[in-house]
Amino acid sequence: MTLRRLAPAVLGLALASPAFAFDPAAMNDSERAAFGDAVRAYLMENPEVLVEAIGVLEERQAAAEADNDQVLVETNADAIFHSATDWVGGNPDGDLTLVEFTDYRCGYCRKAYDEVSQLVESDGNIRFVVKEFPILGQQSELSARFAVAVLQLAGPDAYEKAHDALISFRGDITLESLKRLATDQGLDADALLKRMNEEAVTAVLRENHRLAERMRISGTPTFVLGGRLVRGYVPLEGMRAMVAEERG
Template identity: 50%
Template sequence: MLRLTAALTTGMLALGALAAPLQAFEIEAMTPDERTIFRSEIRDYLLENPDVLMEAIAVLEQQRVAQGAVAEKAMLEQNRQAIFEDGFSFVGGNPDGDVTVVEFLDYKCGYCKRAFPAVEDLVNTDGNIRFVVKEFPILGDQSTLAARYAIATKITQGDDAYKKAHDSLMTHSGNVSEPFLARLSKTLELDHDAIVAEMDSDEVTRVIDTNRALGQALQIQGTPTFIMGETFVRGYVELDQMMAIIDSIRAEKG
């Protein structure tokens, strides 16, 4: 930025016709000819020193990231209860863990499925992570059907049954249909009739609508989206990246 300032100064000094001192320089006060000279000086300088543009772009990107972090912090504070303690989302891992990881996911999302083994490894090997699942169906009817099945399973048959259904849906690569869900219930030895009776209930609809509203409030537009501690991670990340983020969170806590 210092170099860009120097370029601007060079351009201004080149305008010998300016009567006002440099400190009182105003672009609006330039004549058309003076503006042409000024712009030419700046253009020539930037062409000769393209690294100045790169420096300026880097500064702007840093500012954008900083502003985004401030906005995300504010969104998190405004929705803290709904994110971490909504009373209906599945909580796995260590319920008393020192770091909470929340995942917004869609059972038809390829990147969610790709992230699933990494998330499992992270939670199981760390041993001190509280893991919260937010069903966030955004990819069509099959996504919604799968989410309703998972939520209904949790409501009617508890967390253990939900975890089995969740894992199966995350590793399933084909279509999600009513016949498939019936077969899945049989394989997992779940009460399918009870699940089906609950799938279209007001409570299941409320959970999905609440998650979607929360996602909108947090400006979540895709899956997977993670909230690790108080850090938003929008999109797929590798296991080593997840571990590095968790380590950073713990280091900040001291």
């Protein structure tokens, strides 16, 4: 068989079977050059082979990333699902936990907000945990500090209302706007603004950032659903499908 005919056959075997071993070192210089030319010519005539190979590579990479993410979830499960500093909503006794790393100034977090709410409410058996993860600047930091302070001083019901208000807030987040928000919700604004700068609040955000670093989370929203790490926004029907898969 000539090298020109051999090249496509070798390439096909390599694509079909990762165990196939082909050693160009066994060739002399002229044979390697001829083989390279033959492979190039074949790929130029059959570019769909490259598309197929890239598709296989991407599938393998996605599978490896999913496996790695599952290990990260298992390794950090206690901090993800059972931190005493997090707000827990939905059904606290639900059969499946959904955790969201969120930033109040994140457009996709705001887009996901209504859909996550619909998912949790319509399902009725999801335990929902919020991780304050401010990464988009000073206004994100102020918002998260305010939310954590509300949870610590006023409790989970007040936090839920503050969370809803912050995620839908359209103006600039400043100390003055937060003071007005607190007053509108019947909270002690001065106490909350003081608490925002205390170590008790700082410690919560610090631990969330450390957890995100261990989990290789760099964007929002990021979800943990059961044993699955979901990076980025997912439409409602997609989340429902993942919930069904996790339960299945």
